Amino acid sequence: MRTVDFHTGGEPFRIVPEPPVELRGATVAERRVFAMGDPGADGLRRLLCFEPRGHADMYGGFITPPDAASVGLRIVPEHHQELIALGREIKWALDADPVARHPTDERLSGVYGTILYEHLGTTDDGALHQRNVTIFADGELDRSPCGSGTAARVATLTASAELASGQTLVHDSIVGSRFTAVATAGPDGTVVPVISGMAYPTGEHTFIVDPGDPLTPGFVLR
Structure with missing residues (x-):
């Protein structure tokens, strides 16, 4: 079974270009739900992300066809344990709150992750500059600035008028990697x-998997 490994801003990611299992569903969201229960x-x-082939913070993905219809703490490595603990505490405190319910898709309800950030002012060319760490799933710490987390920050900062139309957000990670983002107008007032x-x-x-390997599919120690 062949995989291709990348790091995105320091966050490890294992891609399965040709999944040897069927992933049923008409959309990426439906295929995700199917994969979780299959x-x-x-x-x-488990085989590819759990130890001994992966680790507790290993992330990966299957390549599937896209949807047809849509294409007190510092944020520094030395504080990562405290940041993880705080992120998990906030997540579970807010997960059942009515505000965490998705208006149209219950599968997206709840709090999957928590973003902690530092405001670093503006750059010389007028970009808003922040450093963040995203704590997601069961206490996993994103080494990168987090793509979905950056998208969430763009939406939040636009709603609070802290990020102006056309202004760039320079978004740094806990390990010093960087994403940049801008907000474009979507339908019905969305971003x-x-x-x-x-x-x-x-x-x-x-x-490869040895048929006699007693540790298949693997384990996770956290």
Whole structure:
């Protein structure tokens, strides 16, 4: 089984270009839900992301067709344990709140992650500059500035009038990598973030499973 590994702003990511399991659904969201409940897809996730082939913070994805219809703490590595604890505490305090319910898709309800940030002023060319850390899932810390987290910050900062139309958000991560983003107007008053960043390949891997390996599909120690 071949995978391609990247890091995106320091966040490791393992891609399965040709998943050997069927992922049913008409949209990416439906295929995601199917994969979560399918023993074959979930077993493959465990095999590739759990130890000893991965680790507790390993992230990965299956390549699937796109939707047809739509295309007190410092944010520094030395404080990562405290940041994780605070992020998890905030997540579970807010997860059941009515404000965390999605208006049209219940699958997206709840709080998946927490963003903690530092305001760093503005750059010489007028961009808003912030540093953030995103704590998601069960206490995983995103090494990158976080793509979905950056999108959320763009929407929030636009709503609060802290990010002007056409103004760039310079979004740094806890390890010093950087995304930039601007808000474009979407339908019905929505915001469509446009985000730029870096990603570099780190290797290609061919995984095998010994039928006698007692640790298949793997384990996670946190």
